[in-house]
Amino acid sequence: MSARTPLFTWTPVGTADGSTPARYFVIVAKDPQFTKIADYAFTTIPAYAPRTATAPTTYSDETTHYYWVVLPAKNADGSGSVGFPTDGAPQPFDKRSLPPNLLAPDSGAIITGQPTFRWTAAEGARRYRLQVSQDPSFGTLLDDVVTDSTAFTSSTTYPADSALYWRVRADDQNLIGLAWSVVGVFQKQLSTPVPRSSNPTTGDLIPTLAWSNVPGAVSYDFHAEQPDGTTKDFIGLRSSAATPTKWTGTGIWHWRVRANFPKAFFGVVAGPWSTPVEFTRTVHSPTSPATEVLAAHRLVFSWSPKVGVKNYRVQASTRADFATTVETVTTDNTSYAPVMTQTSYVNGGTLYWRVAAVDADGNVGDYTTAQTFTLPLFLRLSASGYPVKGKTVSITITATNPSLLPVRSAMIVMRGAGVGTLVHYTGSTGKTTFASVHATRYGTVTVTGSKSGYQTTSIYLTVH
Template identity: 25%
Template sequence: MKLKFFFKPAGMITVLILLLFSCKEFIEPSIDKRSVTLQAPSDNYSSPKYNVSFWWDEVEDALGYRLQIVSNNFSSPGGLIADTVITKNTFSMNLDPGVYQWRVSAENGSSVTAYSAARTLTVLQSSIKQQAVELRLPANNALINKSLTAFQWSSLYGATQYHIEIDTNNFVNENALVYDQTVPGQQVNFSLPKDMIYQWRVRAENDTAQARWSAINQITLDKTPSEKVTLNSPINNQTVNNPVNLQWQALAGAAKYKLYILKADSTSNFSQNFPLIVISTNYTFSGAETGSKVYWKVSAIDAAGNEGDAGTARNFTVQ
């Protein structure tokens, strides 16, 4: 018997659209025939500012963009200044005075576009007073769980030293800063004193002038471990059927959970798959043979990466 399917025109169009979107979820589209359109800086742009912001149009189905910058030009480069892949369609960095060319290609997991036509830009030498360094690490609004922190920033042409300040009150009172030092390089390692929100900034200097302060970045130090997780089921010493649905209570402040499943000795991991990171508050376990005794426990991990105490393990026996 043959089956016949009848679709109204509007229904057929809907089905085709759904099929196209479903296929796109599983088959990554090729972008090798597409192109990247540069926006700024314009070709032959020149500026006395050392910080240059690059901007281009997004390419559909691209997962990243490769930005290349060379001194002089790509035909006879004086040096490779940058060759980096980023996920956004903007990028900024400080350049020394000189002539440069830049170009961008888009890429995803299986294809890449041709590079855009290269553009030329000129950075003019000017007073350090009009410049500012770029902060690198920690990233703005970073959440960290280690007191010892590496603060890094970009170099600035004409600078001989860098003034770094760290505060908890947005630099309202510069006589009461957490940290205030002038250093010759572009990194300072400093142990933040306690769990708090901190702000930091850097200013380039030389013997005759001071640059503008950088943007202010914020970081949060959180070393406090999460509380213990309360296990729900199965209860301790329970006999259960395979597979076993392990459940525990959600914990406020937890970003994820670490599930420990242990052998009958209560100390050895059940397999190389454990401990396992779980986002939800349950897990279906089916790896134990009939008659096996299995131990389990769960710890919470907060957004800063602090893992709490998993507490005493429960056990169950598979029947």
């Protein structure tokens, strides 16, 4: 058996008259009947190295025998040789070259990136053919490539998590395929992107989320699980970072990413998902809330502007817990001046206000802490009795607060319709009596009440 194309030699014989060396026909076949001729030559010397006129001839590796025979010619022109090869004592031989030895990947190896195949050089190799398949018999090929090198890095995306088989052989000078190597086996594991540790995990603003580049990936898929349990998928991202164009609402999101790899002919195959990462979306309250009192019943609420919000929600209440509200308004501005017509504003006392930012979908963020402001209490006046022209009458004035409780020491001034200017102060019951009210003409008597911390209010009594 020979690993190389053989050199044939034999004992020389002479011509019939013995004057010159004999000529020889050399015939090589793949069967003992010489019906499958592999090579045919005519030589004047008792040796033959297979070749054509311009290049060597090589024999393929076979698992069965080759047969060769030398047919001497009786005459110098080649005539007079034996007519049939089987009459010339054919001899068998075997041609089986030494295949390359596989070096990498190791048998049973798990590969996460693009595999690089390596093997030893084979004698007489002009190039090498590498084949990769999921079938150990190589009936269907994933890769079938030729290379002049003893190493090859494939750009093919192989199926993940399954056994893959590979082999290599040399092609000789005439590109005849020689013996295949033993079959190697490995497993491909598609790489997983790794979210970067620098990614924000909470915030008011729309974040930029990034992950590691995956060699060989042509795109990435991004999957988000929203706080309400719904999901959103963004397919075929070309970058290893993404900034959503819109992100509203508050709560905890979970996101993950996977790489897509090209298939052999068209399309992509998706790798495994990364570990989910949390992002807590917040809409914190505006900063620097302030109350500016312009007059007894003129106020302006203000705050600092907030990036990434659509508008602001303002609430006013008589309670610090805002269980009930005086008003709730939405404004695009960073200040608000209430119109003060609601009863709670009119009644006065200590009130509260707060403001929250609102995003593009109407989600209300955190409110500021309650801000307090105080308005003068409403002084409610009522009269028992009325003035009569030309008569002296008694009129009692009662002063109460918005809760209808008596107001003590309120100054009550009565004037008009000729009664002069009369001044009294309420007692502990909130009452004071004007015993001698004498109107000298028709018209209106004005009763005005005032006290520190209260609004100055008036009622009007018509003279009868």
